[in-house]
Every structure is written in C-alpha cells, then in structure tokens.
Amino acid sequence: VNDLKLDFLIPEGTMGSSIFLNGGDAFKILLDCGVIHYGNEIIVPQIPAGINQIFISHGHLDHCAALPFILKYGEPEIFGTPPTLSFIEYLLLDMWNLIKRCDLKCNMKLTDDDMQHFLRVFHKMKRPIEPYQSVNIENSLRFQYIPAGHILGACGMNLWLNDKSIVYTGDICTYNTNYLVPAARDYFIRNPDILISEATYGNKTEHIDSFSTANINLLNIIKQSIQDDAPTIIPAYALQRVEEVYVRLAREMHEGRIPKTPIYTDGRLATNVLRVFRKFTVPEYNVNPDLAMRVTQSDTLVDIFDDTFITSLNKTSILDKLQTINEGSGIFIVPAGSLQGGYSPLYLKEVAGNPKAHLILVGHQFPDTLGERIQQGKKTVALPGFDGRIDETNLECQVHTFHLSAHAHTGQLIDLVKFLNPKTVFFQHGTQRSINTMVSIRYGMDIIAFRPRETEIAMDDTSATGLNVLYLQQRQEALRLLSPRLADIFNKLLKDIDLTTIAKADVDNLVERTLEYQKDRERAKFRKSMQRVGSYVQSSKGNRPTSDPEWRRGRGSH
Ligand SMILES: [Zn+2]
Ligand SMILES: [Zn+2]
Numbered sequence: 001v002n003d004l005k006l007d008f009l010i011p012e013g014t015m016g017s018s019i020f021l022n023g024g025d026a027f028k029i030l031l032d033c034g035v036i037h038y039g040n041e042i043i044v045p046q047i048p049a050g051i052n053q054i055f056i057s058h059g060h061l062d063h064c065a066a067l068p069f070i071l072k073y074g075e076p077e078i079f080g081t082p083p084t085l086s087f088i089e090y091l092l093l094d095m096w097n098l099i100k101r102c103d104l105k106c107n108m109k110l111t112d113d114d115m116q117h118f119l120r121v122f123h124k125m126k127r128p129i130e131p132y133q134s135v136n137i138e139n140s141l142r143f144q145y146i147p148a149g150h151i152l153g154a155c156g157m158n159l160w161l162n163d164k165s166i167v168y169t170g171d172i173c174t175y176n177t178n179y180l181v182p183a184a185r186d187y188f189i190r191n192p193d194i195l196i197s198e199a200t201y202g203n204k205t206e207h208i209d210s211f212s213t214a215n216i217n218l219l220n221i222i223k224q225s226i227q228d229d230a231p232t233i234i235p236a237y238a239l240q241r242v243e244e245v246y247v248r249l250a251r252e253m254h255e256g257r258i259p260k261t262p263i264y265t266d267g268r269l270a271t272n273v274l275r276v277f278r279k280f281t282v283p284e285y286n287v288n289p290d291l292a293m294r295v296t297q298s299d300t301l302v303d304i305f306d307d308t309f310i311t312s313l314n315k316t317s318i319l320d321k322l323q324t325i326n327e328g329s330g331i332f333i334v335p336a337g338s339l340q341g342g343y344s345p346l347y348l349k350e351v352a353g354n355p356k357a358h359l360i361l362v363g364h365q366f367p368d369t370l371g372e373r374i375q376q377g378k379k380t381v382a383l384p385g386f387d388g389r390i391d392e393t394n395l396e397c398q399v400h401t402f403h404l405s406a407h408a409h410t411g412q413l414i415d416l417v418k419f420l421n422p423k424t425v426f427f428q429h430g431t432q433r434s435i436n437t438m439v440s441i442r443y444g445m446d447i448i449a450f451r452p453r454e455t456e457i458a459m460d461d462t463s464a465t466g467l468n469v470l471y472l473q474q475r476q477e478a479l480r481l482l483s484p485r486l487a488d489i490f491n492k493l494l495k496d497i498d499l500t501t502i503a504k505a506d507v508d509n510l511v512e513r514t515l516e517y518q519k520d521r522e523r524a525k526f527r528k529s530m531q532r533v534g535s536y537v538q539s540s541k542g543n544r545p546t547s548d549p550e551w552r553r554g555r556g557s558h
Pocket of ligand 2: 058060150171
C-alpha cells in the first residue's frame with residue numbers, strides 16, 4: 001500500500017481515540033471509534049463513509065461509543081476481544097439510556113429504532129478475536145491483538161499493511177495493578193514504520209508508584225470510615241477503576257485486614273459489568289494469575305464476585321438504604337463516575353453534611369462536570385435529590401481523589417518508544433500539554449515524534465530536511481511552553497538560519513544560544529525541567545545516577 005493515509009478523527013488535546021486508516025481501494029479501516037465526553041455532552045466525531053473494518057482496543061466509551069452512529073449507515077466488521085465485545089454492548093445500552101433520560105446530550109440523533117438496529121448489526125458483524133491470534137483480511141492486511149494491561153480485555157494492535165507495519169497502543173499500562181499484569185510489550189512489532197501511542201499521562205513525570213500509593217491511602221480511608229461508622233461513596237462507572245478498588249477491598253476483607261463491611265453497587269449496568277468480569281477473569285486477558293485463581297477456584301478460595309461480598313441495590317432498596325445511609329459504615333459504588341447523571345449525586349447529597357463521610361473520586365474527571373468542580377476544591381455545589389429538587393449543598397464530608405486509571409506515565413511511555421524503536425511515532429489521546437511533552441522528547445537517532453495534525457508531513461515528507469524542520473518546530477514549541485520570552489529569542493535567532501539546509505545539530509545549537517540570553521537562575525530552571533524528562537530515559541538501562549549522557553551532550557554547556 002503506497003498511498004496509506006492516516007487521519008486522527010478526535011481533535012488533538014482531547015481524550016479519546018478514533019483513527020482512520022485509508023488504504024484507497026485496498027481497505028478503509030478504523031482503529032477504535034470513540035467519542036468525546038465533555039460535561040454532560042457526548043460529541044461524535046465526523047466518521048468517513050465506506051468503512052470496512054473497525055478494530056476496537058477496549059470497552060471504554062472514548063474508544064467505542066461511536067458504534068451505534070456508524071452502524072446507522074453501514075455494516076463494517078467489528079473486531080474486539082470477547083470481554084471488550086461484551087462490555088461494549090452493556091456500556092452503549094447504558095449510554096443510550098442516559099441520552100434518553102436527558103442526563104447526556106449528544107450532537108447526533110439516536111432513537112430507539114437506531115438502537116435496535118445497532119444491536120442487530122452488532123451481533124451479526126462482531127468478530128471476537130483472542131489476544132495473539134493472527135487474522136488475515138483480504139491479503140492486504142494482517143492484524144493481531146496484544147494485551148495492553150489497561151482494563152480487562154484491553155489490547156493494543158500489530159498491523160501489517162503490505163509494506164507498512166503499524167503498532168497501535170490503544171490505552172496502555174506498563175505496571176501491575178490490583179487486577180492486571182502489565183502490557184505484553186515484547187509481543188509488539190519491533191522497529192515498526194509507525195507507532196501510534198496514547199499520551200494520557202505524558203505530562204506526569206511524578207506518577208511513578210502512585211498507583212500502589214493511591215491504593216494504600218484509599219484502603220486507609222476506608223478503614224477509617226469503618227472505625228467511624230460512616231459511609232463511603234465511590235462514584236463509578238468507568239470500567240475497571242471500580243473493579244481495581246473492589247478486588248482489593250474484597251481481598252483485604254477476606255484476609256481479615258479490613259473488617260467485613262457491606263459493599264453496595266447499584267443498577268443493571270454494574271451487575272452486568274460484574275458478570276463480564278466474573279466470566280473473563282482469567283490469565284488469558286492479562287489478569288493477575290493469583291486473582292484469576294481466586295475467582296476460578298472458588299470452592300477452595302473465595303469468589304470475590306459472590307454476593308456475600310457485594311450487594312446489588314435496586315430502585316426500592318436504594319431508597320431504603322438512603323434513609324439510613326449515615327447510620328453505619330458501608331461502601332457505595334454508584335454511577336455516574338463524574339457525578340453527572342445517575343444516582344451518585346443523590347447519594348452524595350445524603351452524606352454531604354456528614355463530616356465523617358467520605359467521597360472518593362477515582363481518577364480523571366471529565367471536563368465541566370460536577371466531579372471536576374469538586375475535585376478542584378469547590379465546597380458548595382448544586383445537588384439533585386430523589387424528589388428531583390436541586391439544592392445548593394455544602395460539602396462537609398471528606399473529599400479525596402485517587403488516580404487509579406491505568407495508563408503509562410511519561411517515563412514509561414519513553415521506555416516503550418525506545419524499546420519498540422519505530423521510524424515515526426504519533427502521540428494522541430492526551431491533553432495539549434501531555435502531547436507537547438511527548439513530542440518534544442528526543443527518543444533516539446532516527447525516531448521522530450509527531451502530533452496528530454502532522455500526519456501529512458509524516459507520511460509524505462520523509463526527506464532529512466523535512467524531518468529536521470519538524471525537529472526544530474517541536475523544540476520551538478517546547479520553549480514556547482516553558483516561556484514565551486524564550487520562544488521570542490529563539491525566533492529572532494532563527495531569522496539568520498537557512499531552513500533548507502538545517503541539520504539537527506544546528507537546532508540544538510540554536511536552543512543553547514537561546515538559553516544564553518536567560519538569567520542563570522532561569523536557565524537552571526529550564527534545564528531542570530528538561531532533565532526531569534531526560535532522567536527517565538536512562539531509568540530502563542540500570543541505576544546510573546546521573547542524567548542521560550546523550551541528553552546532556554545534546555544540551556551542552558557553554
Ligand atoms: Zn481512552
Ligand atoms: Zn481506556
């Protein structure tokens with residue numbers, strides 16, 4: 001395929017993934033088909049017509065929720081691992097209910113008929129594929145799922161398109177969580193032509209070990225709430241974050257480190273999702289083998305998905321429960337995750353005035369949601385009650401945030417890129433800042449990092465000069481990000497340079513000369529921030545205490 005075109009359908013700087021691979025007559029495929037979640041709004045991106053295949057990486061809505069809208073106009077094959085395909089059905093039905101109840105707005109129309117049609121076509125066209133299984137599609141395309149360690153069933157992909165090889169990470173996690181083992185990175189294609197990487201935590205150099213720290217802190221809070229006879233509210237449901245909390249809690253209770261306390265979940269979605277977890281908690285899907293054993297051999301150990309551990313509430317039992325919620329300890333795992341729609345705001349309203357109660361937010365809150373406002377420290381919020389009345393409510397309960405979403409952070413992403421050693425790497429699925437950080441890092445001799453909007457350059461202009469100019473633009477942007485003044489100086493110096501013959505060394509030299517204009521203190525600050533990124537580069541190569549020599553050589557000292 002010589003005329004392969006890449007098109008990132010989700011705007012840069014937003015979480016979500018939907019990538020159009022256009023191989024002309026040979027194939028038209030989508031890698032994921034996510035939507036953008038903003039406040040109480042779902043925004044479906046413009047999807048090109050004539051898609052033949054969709055490869056879904058995992059069941060989160062930002063990777064699959066455009067499906068009902070796509071299937072209105074066509075019948076592409078839909079690939080996914082068995083857990084992913086199960087999650088998709090339940091989550092999309094839930095999304096549709098939220099749209100119907102007007103808890104969610106959407107830029108495209110979705111009717112009951114559309115949803116029935118979606119379910120019919122989805123069942124007809126879904127293609128369950130196991131991890132590592134190699135699939136050929138019409139000679140021109142071969143692909144393979146590789147476990148990504150992000151949620152149950154989540155996979156990245158290897159793709160071979162005649163003469164081009166592509167690795168797509170999906171959402172990827174390279175460390176152990178309570179539930180999953182890390183991504184199977186050894187099985188991704190080495191030296192691919194193109195790597196498409198997520199960059200969610202691309203700007204989180206401090207994220208190391210925070211998953212296990214977050215876990216311990218979270219358990220301590222729950223212990224405290226049990227001692228205080230006070231309730232804990234955990235808004236859900238973004239797949240997996242809750243299960244991460246849940247499996248840990250169940251284990252601690254089973255092994256007697258935490259007193260047995262009722263855990264409640266609510267709604268059909270939670271019950272269905274737990275059923276999928278129960279079914280697929282096996283090592284084949286990158287589940288921690290110890291945990292998988294607990295679930296599959298429940299006669300000798302304990303079935304943590306058993307209802308002795310977790311109670312599903314229905315509409316009437318919720319009302320009863322809410323009456324007495326402040327009278328004892330209990331852990332309530334309730335949708336929606338960002339406290340936007342669902343029952344979680346109602347629960348919160350009941351416990352808001354109880355200074356011993358806890359609200360635990362697990363991970364990233366979507367922009368412009370109640371969850372985000374509370375995370376940012378807002379103490380008075382408008383909360384709906386069961387009677388539909390909305391009141392300004394003071395939050396006297398304790399609010400905590402724990403980042404339990406499983407994404408590789410800056411250093412681990414750098415390691416992954418260096419390990420796979422692609423010719424080109426695109427960073428997407430991140431904030432503007434995290435993408436800026438990831439593209440401004442030097443990965444090695446010949447690896448060039450691109451942002452989504454640079455596909456044209458990446459696919460067409462592979463001349464040395466074109467790449468060097470890009471290299472220059474990336475450093476320019478990194479400088480601008482750190483200080484607009486630095487960027488001005490850089491641009492003045494740039495006026496004397498002939499861009500048609502510029503080399504990488506010239507660019508590095510320009511950066512150095514720019515820094516010369518800065519006061520020593522500011523230069524030190526700049527170097528430190530660049531070095532913080534650089535110091536992770538060598539973390540995979542052993543325990544050398546100094547920062548990467550290659551990095552230092554590049555920076556030089558005048
Ligand atoms: Zn995602
Ligand atoms: Zn995800």
